[in-house]
Amino acid sequence: MERNIPNNVNFSVLTPEQIQKIHRASVTVLSEFGVKMDSARMREELQAAGAQICEGDIVKVPEQLINKCLETVPKGVSLYSRDGEEIIKVGAENNIYFGAIIDVVNVLDHHTNKVRKMYREDVKNFAVLEDYLDSISYTTPAGMFNGVDPRIASQIAFLDTCRYFTKAQSIVTAECAGFEDCLHAAQDFVGGKDKLAEKPFIMYYAEPISPFMHVDESVKRIIVCAENGIPITYMPYSMMGGTAPVTPVGALIQNNADVLMGLVMSQVIKPGASFIYGSMPTVFDMKTTVGSYAAPEFHMCVAASADLADYYGVPFYGSHCLSDAKTIDAQSVAEFEMTMMSTMMSKANLVHDGPFLDHANNITLVGLLLFDEMFYQTKAYVNGVDTSDEMIDQMLQTIKNVGPGGHYLEERSTLKNFKKIWYPKRFKRLMQNPDESDLMDRLIAEVDHILETHVPKPPTPEQEEVLASYEAEFMSRYQ
Amino acid sequence: MDILEMIANDIVEGEMDEVADHVQEALDTGTEPKTVLDDGMLKGMNTVGELFKEGEMFVPEVLMSAKTMEEGMEILKPLLKEGDVTKAGVIVMATVKGDLHDIGKKLVCMMLEGAGFEVHDLGVDVTPEEICEAIKEKSPDIVGMSAMLTTTMLSMQDTASMIRQDDAIKDIKIMIGGAPANPDVATEMGANYSADASSAVDLAVSLVA
Numbered sequence: 001m002e003r004n005i006p007n008n009v010n011f012s013v014l015t016p017e018q019i020q021k022i023h024r025a026s027v028t029v030l031s032e033f034g035v036k037m038d039s040a041r042m043r044e045e046l047q048a049a050g051a052q053i054c055e056g057d058i059v060k061v062p063e064q065l066i067n068k069c070l071e072t073v074p075k076g077v078s079l080y081s082r083d084g085e086e087i088i089k090v091g092a093e094n095n096i097y098f099g100a101i102i103d104v105v106n107v108l109d110h111h112t113n114k115v116r117k118m119y120r121e122d123v124k125n126f127a128v129l130e131d132y133l134d135s136i137s138y139t140t141p142a143g144m145f146n147g148v149d150p151r152i153a154s155q156i157a158f159l160d161t162c163r164y165f166t167k168a169q170s171i172v173t174a175e176c177a178g179f180e181d182c183l184h185a186a187q188d189f190v191g192g193k194d195k196l197a198e199k200p201f202i203m204y205y206a207e208p209i210s211p212f213m214h215v216d217e218s219v220k221r222i223i224v225c226a227e228n229g230i231p232i233t234y235m236p237y238s239m240m241g242g243t244a245p246v247t248p249v250g251a252l253i254q255n256n257a258d259v260l261m262g263l264v265m266s267q268v269i270k271p272g273a274s275f276i277y278g279s280m281p282t283v284f285d286m287k288t289t290v291g292s293y294a295a296p297e298f299h300m301c302v303a304a305s306a307d308l309a310d311y312y313g314v315p316f317y318g319s320h321c322l323s324d325a326k327t328i329d330a331q332s333v334a335e336f337e338m339t340m341m342s343t344m345m346s347k348a349n350l351v352h353d354g355p356f357l358d359h360a361n362n363i364t365l366v367g368l369l370l371f372d373e374m375f376y377q378t379k380a381y382v383n384g385v386d387t388s389d390e391m392i393d394q395m396l397q398t399i400k401n402v403g404p405g406g407h408y409l410e411e412r413s414t415l416k417n418f419k420k421i422w423y424p425k426r427f428k429r430l431m432q433n434p435d436e437s438d439l440m441d442r443l444i445a446e447v448d449h450i451l452e453t454h455v456p457k458p459p460t461p462e463q464e465e466v467l468a469s470y471e472a473e474f475m476s477r478y479q
Numbered sequence: 480m481d482i483l484e485m486i487a488n489d490i491v492e493g494e495m496d497e498v499a500d501h502v503q504e505a506l507d508t509g510t511e512p513k514t515v516l517d518d519g520m521l522k523g524m525n526t527v528g529e530l531f532k533e534g535e536m537f538v539p540e541v542l543m544s545a546k547t548m549e550e551g552m553e554i555l556k557p558l559l560k561e562g563d564v565t566k567a568g569v570i571v572m573a574t575v576k577g578d579l580h581d582i583g584k585k586l587v588c589m590m591l592e593g594a595g596f597e598v599h600d601l602g603v604d605v606t607p608e609e610i611c612e613a614i615k616e617k618s619p620d621i622v623g624m625s626a627m628l629t630t631t632m633l634s635m636q637d638t639a640s641m642i643r644q645d646d647a648i649k650d651i652k653i654m655i656g657g658a659p660a661n662p663d664v665a666t667e668m669g670a671n672y673s674a675d676a677s678s679a680v681d682l683a684v685s686l687v688a
Binding site: 405410415431 | 589
């Protein structure tokens with residue numbers, strides 16, 4: 001089977017030798033230095049599986065156990081739409097899918113290009129627009145919007161996403177308890193725990209605290225997911241020079257060791273549990289102390305991490321359309337493009353986050369349309385060059401037909417192939433461009449039009465009843 | 480779908496293999512040749528023009544439609560009476576002296592033909608003298624000049640002055656185009672500017688109106 005987005009540009013950051021070196025170093029960290037493990041249950045499980053516990057809560061994992069877990073971890077992951085259709089299938093073809101965000105604390109108002117607080121009605125707008133765009137396969141309700149008690153905001157964001165977004169969800173919650181609320185609602189939504197495990201339309205996310213702190217809260221998430229058949233992404237966010245060594249290789253060794261620790265935990269709890277490799281080794285900006293979302297070294301290291309995940313045969317959670325700028329401006333669009341290009345060329349499979357502005361402090365509807373444009377643009381780039389014998393023969397014949405000084409406009413091969421070339425939907429290539437750009441006006445109008453006209457397929461009345469009853473219960477908790 | 484609609488559709492879809500049969504069928508069933516032309520083929524070409532402007536059709540498809548039109552005309556031409564075909568106009572086209580770039584000018588020629596113009600393409604690297612000569616010989620409504628280089632823009636200016644100084648042809652309408660051309664340069668040489676092939680056709684139509 002061909003990859004869903006053919007990638008023929010042979011891009012890797014790391015050579016096989018470099019991958020081996022980083023892998024060996026990560027194994028040294030885990031087996032000789034150890035990591036901090038808060039969870040007593042996990043320490044017991046790991047010890048029973050062959051790990052060594054020292055100084056109370058430090059766990060050292062022998063290479064043998066790492067290798068054993070790498071054998072049982074699934075080499076792919078499937079996710080389903082809200083209505084049970086397999087829409088994400090990562091396996092031997094190394095398919096790639098893009099996700100988006102439903103809510104954060106602030107929203108960049110698409111009419112004014114100014115930041116304001118995000119509210120529940122914004123959640124709906126993001127869900128509707130993301131449902132509309134074919135380039136987006138899943139989204140992330142995060143529960144950071146305002147106006148609802150933060151202890152249930154993730155749950156409400158999840159319920160609203162079920163209402164207005166028909167594809168898959170990668171849930172983010174502040175605490176595991178919030179996820180368990182969503183999990184139970186999702187199980188009832190599809191008709192039970194087994195049905196959800198068979199065709200999960202949700203996945204979850206956990207991260208260690210860098211460096212090497214596998215806190216109880218994160219470990220609990222791995223356990224809940226393994227026991228309920230829900231795929232989990234384990235993704236350290238570390239900052240070079242702050243919470244990771246300052247060099248790319250140091251950060252890669254550390255993050256890789258922490259991800260392998262997560263992988264071992266998931267497989268010790270349940271061999272064959274679905275696991276996704278995530279890694280965000282970014283730059284700690286020594287001028288501003290910001291953990292940059294758009295540093296080139298960050299995205300190079302994310303692509304390098306995708307090479308490592310590919311080496312282990314585990315799906316990789318990438319990042320796209322990230323910026324440190326607050327609004328849609330020259331900086332943010334340049335940073336979106338770089339991150340998009342890097343991830344599209346890389347071996348990432350599930351690409352999350354974008355479009356994120358102001359180092360993940362705000363999101364924007366207009367940014368989703370820019371992402372959509374860049375998605376098709378970079379997809380065309382990675383398609384590479386078709387040098388099949390059939391194509392070479394066809395081209396030689398065409399070149400011979402036309403001869404020196406001729407033109408190809410009326411050649412059959414032109415007519416047959418010209419539509420394989422990508423044409424922008426929103427960017428312009430006019431012979432005479434207007435003196436002032438009208439791109440933003442057109443993007444705003446397009447957002448408004450989609451929000452006015454696109455009606456996502458609603459859940460069934462029975463499913464809506466499930467959502468409504470959970471909503472009533474969540475809302476009653478903190479009144 | 481009646482037969483005239485089918486012919487119009489053949490033109491839009493570039494169905495070169497089918498248009499001749501459909502034209503023949505229309506004639507065999509008693510449709511007047513002029514009706515076949517006006518309500519079948521030209522109607523199709525009008526649709527092509529609209530779809531191209533809307534961005535729904537692309538250049539190679541427009542050219543395929545023009546070729547399909549030619550196929551149909553092969554059958555129709557001998558049967559049309561004088562006055563049945565209204566020529567949109569006559570135009571002499573050239574890439575000016577010193578310039579060997581052909582594709583833009585050729586594209587304009589093909590689009591003009593598709594719009595019903597009689598086009599005399601003099602080729603590339605054509606001297607001012609040759610262009611003036613051709614104008615005298617073909618008596619066109621318009622002369623169109625193309626240049627790709629800033630240096631050959633000077634040839635364009637030389638040609639325009641030569642035309643304007645020759646009493647026999649000095650009133651002819653001039654169109655220019657190409658990468659270094661712009662409306663200001665055109666005005667300076669008493670010419671008309673269009674930015675691309677599609678607007679060149681619009682300009683030509685407006686100049687002969």
